[in-house]
Amino acid sequence: MKQIPKSTWIKIRKKHLFPPLPFPKVKKGQERAALEIKDKQIYIDENFLSQISKKMQENDAIEALLDHAIAHYTFCPWDFATYLKLYAEAKKVSKNKDIAKRATDYFMDVVVDTYCVKEKESNIPSLYKYMEKGKIEQVMCALYQKIWGKDLNVSGFDELVRKLMRIPYINKKRWKEGIRRFTHILKPLLEEQIYQSASSPFGDHRSLFSKDSIDKGLMELALSSSSPQAFGELVNDFKEELQEKGFFGNEVGRGRGQESMANILYYMKLAQRYTLSLKKLPEKKSGSIYPHSHSPWEIEKPYQDIDIWTSFGKFLPGLTQVWNRREGEILYLEEKVPNCLIIIDSSGSMTDPRRNLSYAVLGAACACEAYLKHGSKVAVYNFSDAEVGGKYLLPFTQDRIAIYKSLCKYFGGGTYLRPTDIKFFECDDMDIFFITDMKISNFSDVVSYFNNIENRVTAVHIGESIHSQRFALSVSKKNNISLYHVQKREDIPKIVLGKVKEYLHQAF
């Protein structure tokens, strides 16, 4: 098996300002892709290297391939979030996920190769000159000839190239419009090639990303998506890739009434973006003081605190030491955070979490994350008209997917909360997180239930209404109930998080 010379790697790393990537490897590949990049590990295909080294210096080829691979980490796409953004633009134009994926792959290749040729004095042009080319690669090379000013042994495609060469590939700020135009121009050609297996000669870019990068990308996508549907649409395009990385399990489904995994992922990633990092306070003031440190004794200071040992039996200002006393701090083992029952209203007056961003689900998700993070369990009581079966009860669990599934369920219809249902969950030590718009038909039952329990309750009402005011008035004397109100999108993660935090801090 061939080896990449250490000196080459050192040279390339320096050229790219020392990217945090491991030493690349040569691998016997099955496909015709020259490169495979998996979770930051770059593999160069041995067959490709043998073939190309007949036409150019092997080391030059290695350098060019490494330039290309590294630039994917340092320039484009950089991370999964950027990849998704580019893909989303390509999809808008192509309306087809396979074409969008291919267009994104080719676009990113043009970007990194042009960047390397311009900024890194790369050997990439020679690589293109001597490598085997399919039709799209020929178009790309024709484009490169024009924009790099190098002869790559290609002719034709003037019409396409005239359009393609007007895209400002290395201007990051204009990638979005750039990829739209790129996809638009290449769409007929990509459609023609759709049934051919390989995409870019350097391999596709989906394996480029680690699970962590995908996770962050999904968080950013959730934040920037206009609705759970828009998020779901994009995420479903990467179902296989996400499944492979363990994001979906085996239960991807988008049936009616089913909580799609994409939907669950949307709320999960949004909530995790606001994950609390609660500071535990394992030390507690003991209430008694103890000798802490020394300071020199001065004439006017009392002498009962003199430490005779460190004063060497002398009463001399400056030499004699007194003990300074401090209140002691006791080391506690980790304080327990109680379990939490989330009561969530999914009646018709609440937003359907599958269509639009539901503040209720997001708020509940944030609370869920906060409790789970502390090793506590979460139970869910999702209700609409509970009297006629519009309810879902999830017992205490730490199964995040099950919790999110329960939170994302949407019943619609009327609102009736059965206090007896809540009794099903009751345990010694349980917090209640209640999120609703307070438009509950058996309002007085609910108020009387909450007035009679001693659990700590965080009640969050969505929107301001007469019902929420009534509820606030009815429970105003209860110290264990804190009421928060959410008016706009930004309120929920901030207010709920802030309060939950404050409130969990009080536990210590």
Next chain:
Amino acid sequence: MRKSLKNIYDFISDHLYFYRPDLEINGEKYNSTLLFSLLTTVVQGKQLIVGEPGLGKTTSAEYICSVFYQIPLGTIWLSEVAGHPEQTEEKIVGRPNLGLLNKGIESVVWSNFVQLPVKIVDEINRLPETKQSIILDGVDRGNWQYLNEMFTNDEYCLFATANYQDLGTFTIIPPMLDRFDVMVESKHPGANISYLIASFYKKDELLRHEKYERELNKLLNDSKLSYEVKMERIEKVYANFSKHLEKMGLQPISKQKRKAIRNKIEDMELDLDANAFLRTLISELSFCYKYGQKRANEKCEEGCHFTGYLCHSIKNCISNRFPISVKLYAKALAWFLGDKQVNVEHIKTVAPYALSHRLQWREEFIAIYEKETRVDPLPIYLAKVAVDKVLERYGEQRESIKEALAVAYDISQGRQIAPLEGDHPIYWEIKRDLGGL
């Protein structure tokens, strides 16, 4: 000289401190704790070593110091300060000479901790802040005061350890933390190396020498000898011990050579990229468009234009000690690796270890990265992520940033040209320096 230093590193990693490499520089792999400990002794720095109990936090420092200064391990043990709340200045620094005191004469008996160049404080987080401060002040200034006397170290370095145990016991307050040059973690070596360690539990013996330890102890506690005489005699014992080390294949570094190394390191220069990158990094860690600079008691303004930079992810402002530490260690690292100048890789390698204990991250930033797969403790990992991010940004506009600095020089020399515009805080800082804002 460089070879001797490499020889020390190799000897310790081969015979005494068995740990996995966790750092790659110039294509070579190193263990961060060992490498930084070596650099700390060379540059006379202050290093905080954190980690779980029993994972070699103190021993790594002891081995390095023993070999570098040619002091038997037993003597180093005797000089260590253990961190506990009742620790006194008398045990750390010195005490009055009781015999003389009874005769009405004030004289100080200095502690071994003060007298030896090697200063190791175990579990510093359990010391009250006042005592932490005494130690850090002493090391900072290179001299120690007790009563009206002063003791000066011409060579010194400080290693302090802190257990995780629980965050609650980690009570080194931020201003105190800032005074450490670097923070490293002594990691678990993994099952196989750990198994190996168990078979070599008597490896300390290599650096022990009963005779010299006794001699040194006697000299250190002899308060009748004048400082010069005492030091001369101590040096002689060190020299004898170094012969003992030579027998094991080590190439001990004499005091003159140590001085020469430090001079060479001092003379190392940063190349322009390293220089500009460090400025770029500092600008992200201190800049605030709205309030002039970062302050721990001020929050970022809603909708600030600079949310993409580190200033938005941290709460506090980086101190001036940070660039001092980075430059010092990066120079030492570059010299150690045989490079002619300090380059970006040296800065990039050192910076996270000089940053991790100095930054207070915002919760949003922590939330994004805390669950990522990693081998480093969260503060070091976050610092590495941050430095990589700044480096990526720097890489994209390195020519432009360097040009902006060059243009700034021309402007400062009276040329009538406009400073270079750019999004990054460094351009704004340049403009501020030129009085443009």
Next chain:
Amino acid sequence: MKNPFFEFKDFRPKKREIPLDKIIASKEKVMDALIKAYDRLVEQEAKELVWLVSYHSVIRAYANAEKSIKDMQYGVEDIEEFLFEIENPSRLPYPIMGLCGLYISALCNHIKEKEIVLDLQNKNINLHLLGYRLPKGKRLIVYGDLGDFTGIGLNGGELLVEGNAGNWTGAGMRMGKIVVKKNVGRRTGEDMVGGEIYVEGKILGVGNVRYGRIYEKGGIVSP
């Protein structure tokens, strides 16, 4: 104090250039000019509080459009790129579809190329008035759908729409040919005084045609 920038006194940046830089720079120059000219047009027309399509407003706006692009050097790719800019609010904050259509018509009518191909597919824009006064000897091919008043006042040119067109298609055309591959709306050919309109799909309604011919799915529907 030592000059903090001293170390950079001799630094001179390495300016690497590839042909792409020049291509983009010259293209940007043209695009900036095109966008500025459009902005001028919007400015002039903004005097009318609400821009409604009327005989006079179209003539006036077109005259202004012609004036704003006078002596300008551009190519078909530039026109096509301008279509992309319509979707980009940061570059073109006031994309009024009627004015855009007239402006692009003026660009097409004054370009030296004989054949112009514009691809509107997968774009979120609905251009009105495109093909206005397309002169003899010009062929404008449009992929995608067009809005109302397509090809009005056509002046001998050939307009081929590979998609749908809206109401008033070919209204007032004098001569030339309009081919619409899919459907057109109401009042098709209203007041046309010559030329031919071929619709390969359905015509929702034919207007009052003075002279000229209108075909639907190969069969003549007017006269």
